[in-house]
Amino acid sequence: MSAKKILVVEDHRDTRELLKYNLAAAGFDVAAAEDGQSGLKLASGFRPDIILLDLMMPGMDGLEVCRQLKGDGALARIPVIMLTAKGEEIDKIVGLELGADDYVVKPFSPRELVLRIKAVLRRSGAPEPDAPKAWERQGLKIDFEAHQISIDGDEVPLTATEFKLLTVLISGTGKVQTRDNLLDTVWDTHFEGYSRTVDTHVRRLRQKLGPYADWIETVRGVGYRFKAPNA
Structure with missing residues (x-):
């Protein structure tokens, strides 16, 4: 079974490299972008199973990236987890309204993040056991x-x-x-x-x-x- 593909869109280099290291160690196939525009372009070619999207980025922020992802028929179904800071309560709400599937507050533990990623991937996978076909x-x-x-x-x-x-x-x-x-x-x-x-x-x-x-x-x-x- 091939590894699930994750796209990390994060402008902070140290955070981006830490995410790449920990996610690869957890068995994921990881690609990363340092800004919103690069993230959108990479999403089209890499076709990830899930996207980790930093909320606060210069230029095109995470909210605009999420809006464009959800407006693209080829990318709209890809689950998005937003990475946010503690003081961004309103932005979390906006992100969820735009179609983000979850958010994780910085600082977070790698273990917590992997668990949240796996939870979102489960939601996008097999139907509920009690659900009809x-x-x-x-x-x-x-x-x-x-x-x-x-x-x-x-x-x-x-x-x-x-x-x-x-x-x-x-x-x-x-x-x-x-x-x-x-x-x-x-x-x-x-x-x-x-x-x-x-x-x-x-x-x-x-x-x-x-x-x-x-x-x-x-x-x-x-x-x-x-x-x-x-x-």
């Missing part, structure tokens, strides 16, 4: 094995995390999913009480579901429930 109601069709969703005949791109979130909600149709449970199940970790991450992804998911957005119901003070009409 396909699901359809009215004009909403989901192919869980192919990680594809179409609305009224048009394919809609979802990030790995958005697809995992939708899968978990559909698998528990009719049941209330608390924010804490979704954090543990979808993100394979608990974001230290950072429940707004769930709200941000649900909001993005509703936008992409279009006319079927209200099938994801808000249970005030608790979490969310998926409730679609019977076939």
Whole structure:
């Protein structure tokens, strides 16, 4: 089995080299870029399985890189983990709204980073055990094995995390999913009480579901429930 490919986009040389060393030691095939423009170009040729993207870079920052990645049909499905500093709370929210799948706060341990990378890769891989191979109601069709969703005949791109979130909600149709449970199940970790991450992804998911957005119901003070009409 070939090694998973990781693209590191980080302007700080020492951090970039440290990431390359630790990720290679963990068994990944690593490529690195020192700025946003180089990162976008390398992403097109290297076609990584996941991208580690520094948020604060001169010139084109991580938010703009993420925006362009998610706007490119050939690259939009690649999971993105943003590397952020502790004081960049608002930027984390914006990054998640742009389609980033996770964020890791600097300074971080190599072990923590590898665990987070593996968690995101799992979300973008095999479907949930409890999920059917396909699901359809009215004009909403989901192919869980192919990680594809179409609305009224048009394919809609979802990030790995958005697809995992939708899968978990559909698998528990009719049941209330608390924010804490979704954090543990979808993100394979608990974001230290950072429940707004769930709200941000649900909001993005509703936008992409279009006319079927209200099938994801808000249970005030608790979490969310998926409730679609019977076939």
